[in-house]
Amino acid sequence: MNKTEKLIDLDKRHHLHPSSPVKDNFNQGPMVLLERGEGIYLYDVDGKRYIDGLASLWNVNIGHGRKEIAEVAKAQMEKLAFSHSFNRFSHESAVLLAEKIASLAPGDLNAVQFTSGGSESNDTAFKLVRHYFKLKGEPDRFKIIARYRAYHGISMGATSATGIPIFRQMGGPLASGFIHAAAPHCYRCESCQSDCSGACAVQSIKDLIEKEDPKTIAAIILEPIQGAGGVIVPPPGYIKQVREICDQHGILMIADEVITGFGRTGRWFGMEHEGVAPDLMTFAKGVTSGYIPLGGVVISERIHQEIIELSNQNQVLPHGYTYSAHPTACSVALRNLDIISDEKLVENAEAMGQVLKQGLAELAKEFEIVGNVMSRGLIASLEFVQDRATKKAFPATVRMANQVFDKAMSKGLITRAITIDNTDIVALCPPLIITREQIGEILEILRETLKEVEASL
Ligand SMILES: Cc1ncc(COP(=O)(O)O)c(C=O)c1O
Numbered sequence: 141m142n143k144t145e146k147l148i149d150l151d152k153r154h155h156l157h158p159s160s161p162v163k164d165n166f167n168q169g170p171m172v173l174l175e176r177g178e179g180i181y182l183y184d185v186d187g188k189r190y191i192d193g194l195a196s197l198w199n200v201n202i203g204h205g206r207k208e209i210a211e212v213a214k215a216q217m218e219k220l221a222f223s224h225s226f227n228r229f230s231h232e233s234a235v236l237l238a239e240k241i242a243s244l245a246p247g248d249l250n251a252v253q254f255t256s257g258g259s260e261s262n263d264t265a266f267k268l269v270r271h272y273f274k275l276k277g278e279p280d281r282f283k284i285i286a287r288y289r290a291y292h293g294i295s296m297g298a299t300s301a302t303g304i305p306i307f308r309q310m311g312g313p314l315a316s317g318f319i320h321a322a323a324p325h326c327y328r329c330e331s332c333q334s335d336c337s338g339a340c341a342v343q344s345i346k347d348l349i350e351k352e353d354p355k356t357i358a359a360i361i362l363e364p365i366q367g368a369g370g371v372i373v374p375p376p377g378y379i380k381q382v383r384e385i386c387d388q389h390g391i392l393m394i395a396d397e398v399i400t401g402f403g404r405t406g407r408w409f410g411m412e413h414e415g416v417a418p419d420l421m422t423f424a425k426g427v428t429s430g431y432i433p434l435g436g437v438v439i440s441e442r443i444h445q446e447i448i449e450l451s452n453q454n455q456v457l458p459h460g461y462t463y464s465a466h467p468t469a470c471s472v473a474l475r476n477l478d479i480i481s482d483e484k485l486v487e488n489a490e491a492m493g494q495v496l497k498q499g500l501a502e503l504a505k506e507f508e509i510v511g512n513v514m515s516r517g518l519i520a521s522l523e524f525v526q527d528r529a530t531k532k533a534f535p536a537t538v539r540m541a542n543q544v545f546d547k548a549m550s551k552g553l554i555t556r557a558i559t560i561d562n563t564d565i566v567a568l569c570p571p572l573i574i575t576r577e578q579i580g581e582i583l584e585i586l587r588e589t590l591k592e593v594e595a596s597l
């Protein structure tokens with residue numbers, strides 16, 4: 141066995157891959173052993189080059205191989221490798237990062253509690269809102285409304301909020317008090333099966349609140365764009381209407397900006413597209429561009445002050461992780477955010493997002509199997525259909541999303557195949573440093589891929 145074969149063999153025997161097929165991890169093709177990354181490209185151990193069309197897992201915003209990030213991490217580790225931030229302890233990179241995030245975040249979001257990822261951040265947000273309402277003397281306000289096809293992570297609270305059935309089926313019974321409303325499809329509503337511009341999805345939230353009793357609802361959590369659920373970009377006005385519903389009933393709004401934060405959509409945060417400020421915002425992924433795990437929750441100044449005022453003198457906030465505000469992670473995040481600002485990557489996401497949108501629209505014209513395209517900034521999806529007029533999906537046996545993924549992969553483009561609700565979707569979410577020419581490369585590979593797939597039908 142050569143080294144690669146040996147690694148693959150050891151991987152099969154000892155490595156339980158996250159969210160992956162169990163019987164044979166590689167039944168859709170050979171294992172990809174990646175060795176290095178540079179810019180938007182990844183290279184495997186055989187030297188094959190791939191365009192990282194999903195910024196790895198929607199997170200490598202500044203691209204791969206940034207030496208300056210490694211230098212910052214090294215310097216921080218040499219100086220202060222670790223300090224927790226419980227009680228009276230703190231350290232410079234935690235303070236500066238909290239201040240930086242507060243300055244970037246919309247509205248009066250102002251105080252940050254750090255975590256190590258998106259799931260932990262959402263669990264933290266759920267516990268914070270329940271704690272807040274208990275302090276306010278409203279212990280019955282504990283229910284969290286999420287949406288169908290939402291993905292909020294895999295810890296117990298985050299899974300309970302997630303609205304994708306396959307994740308909910310594992311590990312139940314789930315946490316209580318999580319309920320789900322419809323997802324806002326732009327062009328084909330789940331309820332009315334037509335383009336209702338999100339009216340049914342808004343109504344579904346209103347109906348759920350009435351059914352459950354408004355005084356029992358603590359928060360509504362929503363991704364500004366539902367990522368893992370198939371890149372669902374909500375119709376204009378939808379998020380504003382959800383904000384109005386929250387205000388009407390004293391319900392808190394939690395924005396899950398784990399994918400959409402830090403420039404992904406052409407704004408620092410996805411909520412800004414509608415000028416909406418949530419009461420809490422969770423983040424992870426892009427805050428460090430994946431160079432090191434970090435996440436967090438930002439809460440509004442109003443909630444922050446109320447929690448302080450309503451707490452007794454010796455009351456603690458009994459929630460925090462060993463690695464909340466890990467010094468190396470905070471230093472990396474600070475450098476990463478500087479890179480996003482200095483290199484104008486939010487602006488680039490907006491400009492290149494337009495190029496991508498246009499290119500995908502052209503592909504949709506060329507290929508009958510493309511039933512719908514959704515995008516905002518540098519996050520996009522193509523939905524594949526057997527019949528464009530009726531939007532009839534391919535039978536599950538065709539595995540269209542996987543076919544497109546596999547063919548694109550063999551041509552050197554990594555995407556993400558999503559099959560949900562009998563719908564085949566391929567998602568794109570490239571690093572924010574991408575150029576016009578590189579988007580051209582992605583589109584060319586997709587064109588060749590779709591030609592071959594259509595020809596084989
Ligand atoms: C919107 C959203 N929220 C939360 C999470 C969970 O984040 P993590 O995998 O870091 O726990 C994800 C992960 O993809 C996500 O996309």
